[in-house]
Amino acid sequence: MRQTLVPLLSLGVMAFSALVMYTVWIFTSALSPFWHGMVSLFAWIAAFGIATAYFWRVVESLSEAKKA
């Protein structure tokens, strides 16, 4: 059952990064179509990286809790 935590957390990572991308997409609509897409894409990549780092911290804390 605990194995399902990893896919669930990863879906959270994906949802968060998508949310950041869509937010940036909405607020950068004044840019040219090319830069509008590029800025949103980079925002998604950055958010994905940050969320993945947090994912690992959660996994480590769950792992420590298991040991305790």
Next chain:
Amino acid sequence: MIALIIGVSITGVVAYLLTGFLAPWLVSKGIYGVDIHKPDKPVRAEMGGVSVLIALSLGATIVFLLLDPLSTLFLAGLVTLILVGSVGILDDVVGLRQRYKPFMVAASSIPLAVALLSRSSIYFPLLGSVSFGILYPLLVVPLAITTSANFSNMLAGFNGLEAGNACIALGTLTLLAFYFGQFEGAALGLMLFVGYLGFLKFNWFPAKVFPGDTGTLLAGAGIAVIGLMSRLEFAAIVVSMPAAMDFTLKMFSKRPFAQRIEYGNSQVDSKGHLVPATYPALAHAFMRITPTTEKGLVKSLLSMELVYALLAAALTIIKL
């Protein structure tokens, strides 16, 4: 349709028979690796993915010759895959330096980039078509193929994982390509899918053969090629998310491309449970959360891939 049935059947049968033949032959020629996740550390054939590459080349050539009219896009996709597979063979035989591999894979994508020269945008749900202009053939195509091949090469090392992932991802993209009437991508995807299915019979736990870099690079490149050919870029991104996450986690360690040298491999204990290495990786996340065997881990990772495949299919078909 008859051409496709013949090509697909040949690909599946050749991949299955050739893998069965190559498994002991490669070991006898000294091309083998140690299965480190078994208590007795048996020796198994490496570079088994070459059977999928040969089977695909044979089956796809037959389809290409029988198809009327001949498709440039189909040929470009096939040539790109053969070139990436050849880079994998080179890597398995002589061991390419990590810094050269991405450039060689990127160079292999030139045929597909040329065939997609007139394309400029990618469809994202809610955003609509995002224009990349000339960067689509010049940057997006080589970057997608190189990244996907590298992802597949990194999320690996457990019996049945690479081939299983390839089957789920390629199967999903193939079905979507058929659904959207993208015949060239669907045909090539179907041949890759049956090729990996034939290979999986010998790669599943306990494996008799490993895919090697030939098999992993080809699988990753296959996902990108089918996605690009069939205008399913977003679906290809979603099915690659578990591998993307694994890649990102590995980038957090001190030596991102040499973790095994720096930290060692995951081990197996006396109960058959896997003990993770200390660096971040998706497989290690499963091992850390709860004790698991190699077979259990692969089933968990494949289930995760299946979730993302279903998500990719749903988001693509709904087309928000």
